[in-house]
Amino acid sequence: MGADGLAQMADELRGADKFLLTTHLNPDGDALGSLLGMHGVLRALGKDAVMFLAADQFPLPEEFHAMPLEEVSSDIPSDIGERVVVFLDCGNIDRMPVEELKTGGRRILDIDHHHDNTRFGDVNLVVADASSTAEIVFHLAEALDVALDVAIAEPLYIGLMTDTGRFMYENTSPESHRVAARLVEAGVDVPKVYRDMFEGLPARRLLLLGRALTRLQRYEDVGLTLTNLELADFRETETVEADAEGVVDYFRAVENTAVGALVRARLTDGDESSYKVSLRATDDRVDVSIIAREFGGGGHRQAAGFFTELSLDQFVEQLRTHIGAQL
Template identity: 50%
Template sequence: MGGSNGSRSARDEVLQAIRGHERFCLTTHERPDGDAVGSLAAMQGVLAALGKDALAFLPAEEFPLPYEYRFIELDGLVTEPPADLSERVLIFLDCGNIDRSPVGDAGAQLVVNVDHHHDNTRFGAINHVDPHSSCTAEMVWDLAHGLGVEVSTAVADALYVGLVTDTGRFMYENTGPRAHEMAAELIANGLQPHEIYRHLYEGVPHGKLVLLARGLTNVERFDGGLLTVTQLTADDYRVAGADESFSEGVVDHLRSVEGTAVAGLVREQLGGSGTRKVSLRATDDRVDVSAIARAGGGGGHRRAAGFSTELEFPELVSFLREQLAQQL
């Protein structure tokens, strides 16, 4: 679908679409992270505050959500696309490519694409794509301002989750002045940062600690340490008693290793499909890992990206080394 890009005019189009329609369906990408869940919940809350009929759609196979996000309120949640989708505006949040969505456009009345990934494929009729935003939650916060909505406690919590997780607790390079302005406003209006921190980063299940230990045991380094990579197998998950979401954060330990340009976590998907998920992180601007991910059929940000593959681990490492060599 042709459409507008992430400009001021695109923002205005989104605001106009929200004001001019009454029925919405909201969704995000597969295996939703903090920004995806936070943006989804926040946008649903904003639309509900306007008296709109807004459903949040996540397929049943995405549940249970990672434990750290389960406190987020997802009102109006459905696990099947609504039968009347053709009469609703379908808003994708934090979804850079429609192939990563659980629903596609599915014949919706209007498709709106709200995202901050620089490699977003602009698949909507309205594409509000702003790579300068720290996270999609920041864009939802901005839209709430444009709509004159005073966010509730639940919406504020969801927005802050998206902000904190996608900026790496305000440490990643995408942390701009607006991110801090957003945090300051939410806190001034009553948000409790430590409560969010406690949900996200404390109360870690023992299985997640065991899985991390196994991941760190499997670390390998290549090309003088430029590539630091580890893998988690189905057996690792079984021994740890862990689900797939427990691997969140493992790759960040690898990124912190001295001399690393790219860190990679390769995790075998459970269920015997033979597919592996690859999470990539860059330590600086020498390497654009989203380009590597796109070569593997995925995408993401310059410093954080991922893709799925059926390559065995040795072949996958060779692919990563070749891609790394092309950029260095």
């Protein structure tokens, strides 16, 4: 990890007293884990840090129910003018739809691991070979001499574990295992974390997954395994968007798949004419973040997402072309 960038970011964090911490839209385990972990680090330094997520980001996905997110607020504090804004795990400032945070000459710190991060901060710590933003926050805690307690270590472990697909994806490095070991030494209750996140599923989630499984489509020519979920699927199974989390992983796991895709209707923002698309690449030749950027989204080589207003048929045609161009 670039020691200079790390030291510079540590200086920035040490040098200010009041912060607002936030992360990207549709926050995942790394977004929430690095948010909570950084909050704990700043609190240990005696700083005043508030965590912010826009109101329309709630409810958060079910698997995060055991994370202590009660202090995450949807109100911008009245003293925002005095706060340094820290974006965690956010590759692009447009993935934060709250204009108030981007304007007004605020000092912005950008801590992230997306390789296509647009360096939108006044200071950017972008470590593309870190498995997760949580891993970067761990190194910042070290640089700041903050002793890890379980309240810091557990969310960082969740960020690391989820972004590596439970230590399974290509970004799982010796370093990510070393960091995980340090977090477990700091008191993470590993079986409890996995139970909280992956067991005790509401039955409705399986009903939604069942809909997705029955609609599997295979395009052998480009190794595309795709499914779609429509508004009726969510309504009839009484599910919410967050219940679709993880569905795409079943499709990425199908044999001879280069790209697994979930194309799902959007419920929360009233934009019923568009789909949210999640792509997962399992073929080294395919970089789905390139495809996502073509559609105005972003992400990683192996996991990316975006919105589209195309019909399902039109979208599938375009997706096949984009995948074919990389094979």
